[in-house]
Amino acid sequence: MPETLLSIRNLTVQYGRFLAVDALSFDLAAGSLLGMIGPNGAGKTTTLRAAAGLLAPSGGTVHVMGYDVGRHATAVGNHLGFAPDSPAVYESLTVQEFLRFIGDAYGMPRRLVAERIDMWLEQLWLTDKRGARVSSLSRGMRQRLTVARTLIPDPHVILLDEPAAGLDPAGRMYFRKLLAGLRDQGKAIIVSSHILADLAEYCTHILIMERGRVRRFGTVAQVTDDAGHERCLYRVQLAEPIGDAAARIAHLSGLTRLALSGDRLDFEYLSDRRAAAQLLRGMLDAGLPVAAFHALAPNLEEAYLRTGIGQVD
Amino acid sequence: MSVNPLFDVQVRLSGGWRVCYLFVVLYLALIVGFATLTYRLNSGDPAPVSSAWLGIVSASQGFFLLLAGPASIRKAVLRDFQTGMIESHRLSPMSGYKVVLGYLTGPVVILVALYAASLLAGGYFVTRVALGLTAGQAIGAWWGGQVCLLTLALFFSTLVLLGAVASAGKANLVGVIIVISAFGGWAILPLVPGVALLGGVMSGNVLWSFFGGGAPNVGAANVAAYAILAQLVYSTIFIIATAQRVRAPERPLFSMPLAFVLLVVTGVVLIAGIALRAALTTGPLARSFADVGEWIQIFSGLLTFMVIASVMLTTAAQDRFQLDRSALLGDAAPAAARRLRSATPLLLTAMTLGVAFGMLRVMRPDGAQIAVELAKPLTLLSVVAALAMSFWVDFNWVYIGRASGKNLSRALLFSWGILKLAPFVADGLLTWLSSGLNSMAYSMGRGYFAPMSPFGTLIIALIGERTPWVGLIIQAAIAAFFTWAGRRARRGLGNFVRSTPHVAPAA
Known part of the structure; x- marks a missing residue:
């Protein structure tokens, strides 16, 4: 299996005079999970559709497992799964009939299809809906069914357009674990989403797009630390509320955006570990009863806002 | 693993096999009951029973295969576009042909089962009971008619499927044909005998003569064979085009080679x-053919050919646009391939002339005089110039439309409407006004604006009048304008290509 599962080179998509995607290039290796961010009309869905072979690009190429998407569509079909933002289903079939049709369409043996249906229905909390008509499912259930439809053929490259839209909080939490699991299995995954906090948790790479162009691309750490931002947010949990906690440490140099909320203290400081250790010592010296002290996960929302795109959907 | 998953799922969506069996049993009960009732009402005389029964069966067969079948196919395609399932099929490793066969067979399985039931019952009646018919000939004609019906149904179904896939299920060709027929569309058949041949009307006319009571038109029986062959070839072309379209929806409907084959077959x-x-x-069709003037049939045939030629022209212009854009974006786009696309108008001109002389050759002796007139150097030059300029203008018009993201079929219709047909409409209006004023005589050949249209030039050549050079000069001016506009559109493609910093691949 080649290490690079998805390769996009100079992908350009024009709709008449409108340039939806402008010379986009990147590779995605096995075990990579790329989160695509951008305002509406940035070109995320267009990129995904072109990568899936549903849209002929005006220029450039897309290769999946070494196959050119435009020239070897059927071969690509065996390796690529795409879940569009609006579920594509046959309403009058039952969940099981629909998934069996998908398995047949991918030329899978009936026994394997049955096993995979059992597995994914269970993993996506749809087992009790096996015999229900698709038309009777809620939006969130349909979304999960679409994910099941995408995963049943066990593709190596998975493209998901707004997969968490319509999921309840528990569903979203479970979905994050599911994606992390797929990533760890060595799949190459692209997820387009507006839920930035989720993306920061499970993505290995982030691509920020605007008007068809790339604004930022790299690992999550690279994107969030982009442009020399060597600082991060810290959260300190105090053993008890201290009214003047902020004042006690305000003299420490380098502290910014200090905010006290009850027994919780948030601020921005250098992300370097030695500096963090000195900071902790300083807080203890100031008499603060520190119960917990940790750097918050890289803040994707801030990184996104730093690009200056502005519109956050 | 299923042989054709789309067939299976379409059968299930149509109600499944149980519903299919139920319909067959009900249908058989209905027609046998009808036969029994008619037999009793006619005091045991089998002749009226046979003819009435066979009439009902034939009508229902036509309804199943020519109306309900194609309508079901189109409905299935429309549903898959509306639900997004067509994209699901595209994502799967199913070949385009598998998808096409799934659509052609799955949605119509109940109708085909009903047809098969009627075929078996009808076959039994024709061979054992239909005593009112002339034994040998009628039986042969009935079975021959079944073959004609099946190939016509295949032709029509593949055409409807192609239209549905190309238009996201919106094009309702069944409805369009019904409406055109209802509003006198049959009138086109005597004008273009090739359409009558392909549409099975000629075959129907021949087969009808076996049942008509008079002398059967045995000598023309090969008409049915030609029609069957033509329908099968067209169906194959449509299936290939649909399969390609399913896999690559944004490419032209017909590839260049396929469009060329379509055009050659149309010419034949x-x-x-x-x-x-x-x-x-x-x-009745024989009488209608005889009533139409030779040059009108030639002109109508060429007009039909030019309409079909638009398919290849559109493909060539779109290909040229795509190649030009690819070249600008740094992709492979050989200059020879681009030049070849631009030469398509010349190829189409040669093919149109070939078809014209081919039709005149088989029209002997009536066509001989027209052929002599058309072969005169100046006349031939004017026709060649008019056709080449017409195709060139359309080529550029489509190219410009593609470059600016316009609807191509609408652009082409506009080109035909403004540059080719409007002069005739203007002439008609002028004639109507002038005849109201001073009863001025009007002749299509000597029309005021008609010579500005390539069709006008063609008509003038076919009726043997002098070439209207002023009209040709105006056509040349229009062609020059579109050459300039096409080049401008080509240059404008570069305006959209911007470069962004290349992003390093992920580590």
């Missing part, structure tokens, strides 16, 4: 239609 069918029309000696 148009020439065969002219040749075979003389073989029809009985029936």
